[in-house]
Amino acid sequence: MDYVILVIVFLIYFLLVGYVGYLAWKQTKSSEDFMIAGRKTHPYVMALSYGATFISTAAIVGFGGAAGQFGMGLLWLTVLNVFCGIFIAFIIMGKRTRKMGHNLGSLTFPEFLSRRFNSKFIQYFSGGIIFFGMPIYASVVLIGAARFMETSLSLNFHLSLLVLSVIVAAYVIFGGIKGVMYTEAVQGTIMLFGMVFLLIFTYWILGGVTEAHTALTNLAPHFPADALAIGGTGWTTFPTLGSPFWWSLVSTTIIGVGIGVLAQPQLAVRFMTVKSDRELNRAVLMGGIFIVFSTGTAFIVGALSNVYFFDKLGQISVDVVGGNIDKIIPEFINSALPEWFVYVFLLTLLAAAMSTLSSQYHAQGTSLGRDIYETLKNNKNVESITLNRIGILIAVVLAFALSLILPVGVVAQGTALFYGICAAAFLSVYVCALYWKRTTKEGAIAGIISGISLSLFWIIFIFGKTAEGLGICKLLTGQSMLIQAAPFSSIDVIIIAVPISFIFTIVVSLLTKPMDPEYIEKVYKGIGSKAKVSGK
Secondary structure, eight states: OOHHHHHHHHHHHHHHHHHHHHHHHHHOOSHHHHHHGGGOOOHHHHHHHHHHHHSOHIIIIIIHHHHHHHOGGGHHHHHHIIIIIIIIIIIIIIHHHHHHHHHHTOOSHHHHHHHHHTOHHHHHHHHHHHHHHHHHHHHHHHHHHHHHHHHHHOOOHHHHHHHHHHHHHHHHHHHHHHHHHHHHHHHHHHHHHHHHHHHHHHHHHTTSHHHHHHHHHHTGGGSOHHHHHTTOOOSSSOOOTTSHHHHIIIIIIIIHHHHHGGGOHHHHGGGGGSSSHHHHHHHHHHHHHHHHHHHHHHHHHHHHHHHHHHHHHSSOHHHHTTTOGGGHHHHHHHHHSOHHHHHHHHHHHHHHHHHHHHHHHHHHHHIIIIIIIIHHHTOTTSSHHHHHHHHHHHHHHHHHHHHTTSOTTOHHHHHHHHHHHHIIIIIHHHHHHHHOTTOOHHHHHHHHHHHHHHHHHIIIIIOHHHHHHHOHHHHHHSSSOSOOSTTGGGSOHHHHHHHHHHHHHHHHHHHSOOOOHHHHHHHTTTSSOOSOOOOO
8 A cells, every 4th residue: 555645544534534523512511512513513514414414434334344244134234124124213212302302401311211111220320331332332333344444554463453542532521412413524525435435436347337236146055054954045045944043034134123123222322413303404404315325235245255255266255354344345345445445435434434433432431420420429410420430441441451352253242241231221112202201110110120130141141142252151050051042142232132121111111100180291291282291
């Protein structure tokens, strides 16, 4: 690589990000500015910030690599991402979240749930889930970007992790959510153009859309034998219904991430950063376009990389990278595309990593500073920004440390794991908070505790990939997992825990005393029906 060009490109990028971060720092004067951007975010900034937070190196490198292994079936995740992650999230849930958050004066997602149900326990307990659970997600995002820097720049992997951590920490700590969202708008724009070019160029070098897909279909006899043994059928066909391969693809990857996005704290808080529903409506189209090209391109290119590598090297993608699927996309970019695009795509991946990491660090920092420390101390707004900045710094260190010890090929799995945990803990309570006035504090607490408890049990003792990887079940019981029979070891936690959490939330709410009707009227002011709440 021409390091002179590389340095120039990076210098321009970091100067741009630094300037935008500086503008955000100048405009951050209060806790409301630091946490929800003063509720005055432009719809374009909000849409690209949401999309860039949602789509990270985990999606591009991790899930793109998974597509190289699973095939085109992952495109159903793109469909679900657009339908749930954009349409339902913005139109169905976002508008109520924005209005209710304004009514309650909430600045974080745990605080939103806490004030909706008038429970301090919900705030610090939810904050704890976010602070201690999100490092898993942040670390795999770090790994995805560092792997590309390692492959493309021949940089030491650990040095790459350190450089990324320091740069992102700087503008998140000082600029708050404005620093996060402004830089994400820049990074999201880079990501969009980079992914559009990658898709077009991939089809071009493979002879066109029809030729590329036909060639991939014809590669079915070379589908990995170990994947065929558990239900795989090829890169352009869906796995055998009910097989372990099918459950892994559908429950963990497609449903786990596609549905889990609705309960992501760092995304839900975005709805509270705009001043009206009109901004959310205007953001839908831009957000949809971004998600289609960013995820769709990664999944298509990951699958089609098999055609390129087989034609050039006589091997499928998984074999080329020695089984580490996190290296499929980086290896394809470096091998198949022109040198100048490696620079562009490196920026795309850096933008994807930095945008998602900044939101994760911000969410963790505010969870520790505002939702845990301030709530337990019962001392709101006293040096709030300083506390949150300390929390962000701790979050950066945790993610960096975890990224040093996680195994290879973990990016996609780690992402799906965190999405499943959040969905199990928050989705039922979040939906009921928005749409069911009869939900009680006790019901919400029961939903959160049942969801997180069952999800942790399932991850440690039942779900094959995590149970074997963690080794806790083996240590305690002598077995790698409690239930060896199919399909239980292949069923993702979201399939089990979310319905159970909904049941607990609803049943306990019906069995406990309704909340004060006057308080509920305040919560729902300007939302839906104007009729009085009867408590029945």
